[in-house]
Amino acid sequence: MTVHKILLFYRFVPLADPEAVRLWQRTLCESLGLTGRIILSKDGINGTVGGELKSVKRYITRMKEFAPFHDIDFKFSEGTGDDFPRLSVRVRDELVSFGAPGELVVDESGVVGGGTRLTPKQLNDLVAEKEVTFFDGRNRIEAAIGRFADAVVPDVNTTREFVAELDSGKYDHLKNKPVVTYCTGGIRCEVLSSLMRSRGFGEVYQLEGGIARYGEEFGDGGLWKGSLYVFDQRMSVPFTDSAEVISECSVCGTPSTRIENCSDPSCRELFVVCDEHAAAISCELHTNESTIGGSTTQSSGERTPILAE
Numbered sequence: 001m002t003v004h005k006i007l008l009f010y011r012f013v014p015l016a017d018p019e020a021v022r023l024w025q026r027t028l029c030e031s032l033g034l035t036g037r038i039i040l041s042k043d044g045i046n047g048t049v050g051g052e053l054k055s056v057k058r059y060i061t062r063m064k065e066f067a068p069f070h071d072i073d074f075k076f077s078e079g080t081g082d083d084f085p086r087l088s089v090r091v092r093d094e095l096v097s098f099g100a101p102g103e104l105v106v107d108e109s110g111v112v113g114g115g116t117r118l119t120p121k122q123l124n125d126l127v128a129e130k131e132v133t134f135f136d137g138r139n140r141i142e143a144a145i146g147r148f149a150d151a152v153v154p155d156v157n158t159t160r161e162f163v164a165e166l167d168s169g170k171y172d173h174l175k176n177k178p179v180v181t182y183c184t185g186g187i188r189c190e191v192l193s194s195l196m197r198s199r200g201f202g203e204v205y206q207l208e209g210g211i212a213r214y215g216e217e218f219g220d221g222g223l224w225k226g227s228l229y230v231f232d233q234r235m236s237v238p239f240t241d242s243a244e245v246i247s248e249c250s251v252c253g254t255p256s257t258r259i260e261n262c263s264d265p266s267c268r269e270l271f272v273v274c275d276e277h278a279a280a281i282s283c284e285l286h287t288n289e290s291t292i293g294g295s296t297t298q299s300s301g302e303r304t305p306i307l308a309e
């Protein structure tokens, strides 16, 4: 039986010629039959690719031969062979779209002026030792179904809204307190923690490997509560069978971790829904009384794919 794997990775490192790296990555992935998404910028690489185990291993070997990528921390997850319909390799202004490409400073060791890195164990030790505030580095809907205990959840629908949110003064009371940023796999916090530090937040930490790695180590027995939002068809996953359900259907209030798009195909807004209301969900803009509580026999159809962070 063929084993399929998904590889997740990123590396902040200066790339003198991202366009040349793009061409190389495209050829490399095509030759190995890998699909998925790779983003390149002058600041590095962010990728999620899937394929057969032996191809994925070969890809890693070739990546390590390229000096800027030789110490990338690759994370594996199980694949189905059908995870990504195609290959996309693009050069963009930013690896993660904060809308602040001019602010980020990157050198050979990564982001300059970011937060202090914490392993999951170090995070637990820090929390046991002093009062810290968790600061969710993800979007509103991601935090709705799972977050660290008592986390501050910024009011953002996209990563692009973080800069304005930080500049609003809402979180200035945290500037002299220990703040721990976290996100799914760690990449958004690389940027977020540096944006926070340059805005006067004095004691900023970032969870290395993100919630994904924390969950691997501590499951639901640590400081994490709820389910993890993921960027594939599953939308959300619990770490263990004893995961708490902290979110509820936005129509009827039943505890649920299911996420669906607004039923209007032109709208991308995401909502927590129960199974009964999965097909009926509609945002304020698209609310139509007749659809709420209506037919549930038909599925909500195609989900808008949310790409990896």
Ligand SMILES: [Zn+2]
Residues within 6 Å of the ligand: 249, 250, 251, 252, 253, 254, 273, 274, 275, 276, 277
């Ligand atoms: Zn409901």
Ligand SMILES: [Zn+2]
Residues within 6 Å of the ligand: 262, 263, 264, 267, 268, 269, 282, 283, 284, 285, 286
């Ligand atoms: Zn809508």
